[in-house]
Amino acid sequence: MTLTKYKKHWLGGGVGLLLAVVLGVVLGLGDLRERNPDIASKSPALHRLVALLEDLKVGQALIHLSYDVPFRWRPTTQPQEVVLVYLDDASHQALGQPYNDSWDRGLYARLVDRLTAEGARAVAFDIVFSTPNTRNPQGDIEFARALKANGKTILAADYLPSQEGMTVFRAFDNLFDAAAGYGLSALAQDQDFIVRRHLHVPYEEGNDIHSSLSWQLAKASDGSSAQDPRRRSQERWVNYYGPPGTLPHVSFQTALETNTFCPPGCFSGRVVLIGGNVKTHFSGQRKDELRTPFTKFHEFVPAVDTQATLALNLLRGDWLNRLPSTAELLILALAGVGFGFGLVLFRPLIAVAVALAGALAIGLLASAIFHYGRLWFPWMIIVGAQIPAALLWSVAFNSIALYVQNRLYEQSLRMYLPAKLVRKFSSDKNLLKPGAQNQTLTFVFTDIADFTSLSEGMDPDELAHLMNTYFQAAVGDCIHKTDGTVAKFLGDGIFAFWNAPDRQEDHAIRACEAGLRFLELNRRPIAGRELRTRIGIHTGLAHVGNFGSEDRVDYTALGENVNLASRLEGLNKFLGTQCLLSGWTKKELGARFLTRPLGKFRLKGFEALVEVHELIGMPEEEPATRPWREAFEQALRNYEQQNLEFAASGFRQVLEMRPDDGPSQFFLKQITERIQENLPSETWTSFTVLKEK
Numbered sequence: 001m002t003l004t005k006y007k008k009h010w011l012g013g014g015v016g017l018l019l020a021v022v023l024g025v026v027l028g029l030g031d032l033r034e035r036n037p038d039i040a041s042k043s044p045a046l047h048r049l050v051a052l053l054e055d056l057k058v059g060q061a062l063i064h065l066s067y068d069v070p071f072r073w074r075p076t077t078q079p080q081e082v083v084l085v086y087l088d089d090a091s092h093q094a095l096g097q098p099y100n101d102s103w104d105r106g107l108y109a110r111l112v113d114r115l116t117a118e119g120a121r122a123v124a125f126d127i128v129f130s131t132p133n134t135r136n137p138q139g140d141i142e143f144a145r146a147l148k149a150n151g152k153t154i155l156a157a158d159y160l161p162s163q164e165g166m167t168v169f170r171a172f173d174n175l176f177d178a179a180a181g182y183g184l185s186a187l188a189q190d191q192d193f194i195v196r197r198h199l200h201v202p203y204e205e206g207n208d209i210h211s212s213l214s215w216q217l218a219k220a221s222d223g224s225s226a227q228d229p230r231r232r233s234q235e236r237w238v239n240y241y242g243p244p245g246t247l248p249h250v251s252f253q254t255a256l257e258t259n260t261f262c263p264p265g266c267f268s269g270r271v272v273l274i275g276g277n278v279k280t281h282f283s284g285q286r287k288d289e290l291r292t293p294f295t296k297f298h299e300f301v302p303a304v305d306t307q308a309t310l311a312l313n314l315l316r317g318d319w320l321n322r323l324p325s326t327a328e329l330l331i332l333a334l335a336g337v338g339f340g341f342g343l344v345l346f347r348p349l350i351a352v353a354v355a356l357a358g359a360l361a362i363g364l365l366a367s368a369i370f371h372y373g374r375l376w377f378p379w380m381i382i383v384g385a386q387i388p389a390a391l392l393w394s395v396a397f398n399s400i401a402l403y404v405q406n407r408l409y410e411q412s413l414r415m416y417l418p419a420k421l422v423r424k425f426s427s428d429k430n431l432l433k434p435g436a437q438n439q440t441l442t443f444v445f446t447d448i449a450d451f452t453s454l455s456e457g458m459d460p461d462e463l464a465h466l467m468n469t470y471f472q473a474a475v476g477d478c479i480h481k482t483d484g485t486v487a488k489f490l491g492d493g494i495f496a497f498w499n500a501p502d503r504q505e506d507h508a509i510r511a512c513e514a515g516l517r518f519l520e521l522n523r524r525p526i527a528g529r530e531l532r533t534r535i536g537i538h539t540g541l542a543h544v545g546n547f548g549s550e551d552r553v554d555y556t557a558l559g560e561n562v563n564l565a566s567r568l569e570g571l572n573k574f575l576g577t578q579c580l581l582s583g584w585t586k587k588e589l590g591a592r593f594l595t596r597p598l599g600k601f602r603l604k605g606f607e608a609l610v611e612v613h614e615l616i617g618m619p620e621e622e623p624a625t626r627p628w629r630e631a632f633e634q635a636l637r638n639y640e641q642q643n644l645e646f647a648a649s650g651f652r653q654v655l656e657m658r659p660d661d662g663p664s665q666f667f668l669k670q671i672t673e674r675i676q677e678n679l680p681s682e683t684w685t686s687f688t689v690l691k692e693k
Helices: 003-028 044-056 058-073 089-095 105-118 137-150 173-178 213-220 303-316 325-345 348-373 379-398 400-415 451-455 460-482 507-522 560-575 583-589 619-640 644-657 662-677
Strands: 082-088 122-125 153-160 167-169 181-184 195-197 249-251 271-277 436-448 485-490 493-498 533-548 553-558 579-582 594-602 610-617
Touching (some): 003 379, 058 348, 105 271, 137 153, 137 173, 181 213, 325 348, 325 379, 436 460, 436 507, 493 560, 533 583, 560 610, 560 662, 579 583, 610 619
Parallel strands (some): 122 271, 153 181, 533 579
Antiparallel strands (some): 436 493, 533 553, 594 610
């Protein structure tokens, strides 16, 4: 290496190093104030800087992702130490209790009596009983008696800041005196409504009167982690055990007495939490609900689930830990040095490969530490900010011209439709049955989505009217309008083909026209109901003719390609699409219709790969759909080339433009499963294996 090149690499590496280190450290300070509340008194200047960074939200978002993402890669755990009892809609309705007022507390007494009789380990109500029930004072008396007899029931309390410091709203005196204790129900939820940190109220010497509901419950359950109040201030992070519904739970109405859903001994030796889980609510009124790392964007879980998770963490001693702030900042600085300086040493393509490998290694390391050591750190800052920034600088510094060329090339790829490498079909020739011949046809299979659930409970006459109306529209307006032949009615589906008995040179085009007519049929109600038809279209050789017995024959088609058309129809269910074509059919269409490629699949029962396309509409729709189609094609190309991170980003881009795009959701799930399986890259394939019909 010449002196000039040596200086050049040192200069470029130095700038990249500085960029990555500063970026990492700055983002790493995103939640320093939350973890160190006393930072204002120790360093006012640092406090102001951190407050400014918190307003930017970027660092916090990556830090939160570092905590959230590994949960999706970890197996679900199902603790059996706890049972949740939900005050749900079914209980409100079955027991005749109001939504906007206190329940008859005699019902709570019945539940506590059962818990006492079955030897529940401890009980907690995530409900604040701040006032007596004037409508049924006898219920309050019974509830107080049951609490006293149980001896291990914790009641929830709430608080509001005041001039004196904090005003606590606890249970009124009769219940307060009868209970074993109370705990504050407040949780340390972030702005996205996810509780990530334990909040147990720091202990004050000589003033230990307030602690959290989960801490008090763990203490009443003889959990060793909750016996020393001085340990309440220890930093703990919530260890969620699985998606919503993972923790054992029953409806309040079923828990009042033994039954199939809540058999004898259901609560024996277990911690029981009672709280709300109401879907019905007043308009504009927020329910006591939260999100978890497992929930979808608009999905919530009852707050009592989170309370139970916190208590379980304390009982099991399996809460999550996080590296100290100084250790995290040191790791981010070292990562900035390594990637910021190191990537500059490589040419652009090699730098991309190194960056991807590094990001994958960091993700796997973080996942392993999270899974086996219950420890996490803000690794997404490295993967989501430092590595991309260092990579961009490396590419720009080493070759601006190549960088521009690559960007132009990527832009052209988004507009480019890849060449269709369709394999010619060849099947083993079987002896033809009498009355049949081997002929190239285009087959169509249809099926009504979710028909089983739709038809359940329908009156037979109503169902018959619905299906007769549907079949008349499907056959008359879709198949016969394009000169197709109906071979069979298959329950709620239809099997039809073109190019027999009359020859049609444009049989594939006619079948696709029928497919578009089915899509149009999906947009209008049938007998007052909305039905969504899924269609599979394939072109290939088959035996077509009369098949049957001496007494009865059907004019139909048989063969492997018929089955393949049926598989394509079924593939819609997994891809979230409505009309799929095989590559063989797409080849016959030219530019007659607007389609998009969905990649290659190995379908159940078929060894050969099948190239699959989605029928979208007519060419006139091309400009309006171009942005999301081109983004999808680029993402699919990255998927086939095993660039899984870029592919996932591309599919998410499509979902931003088209939130209900089923293929993007399907491939994102495939990417997640491939990463979770942690297979060597040489075993990955560019196609998708579908093991179900």
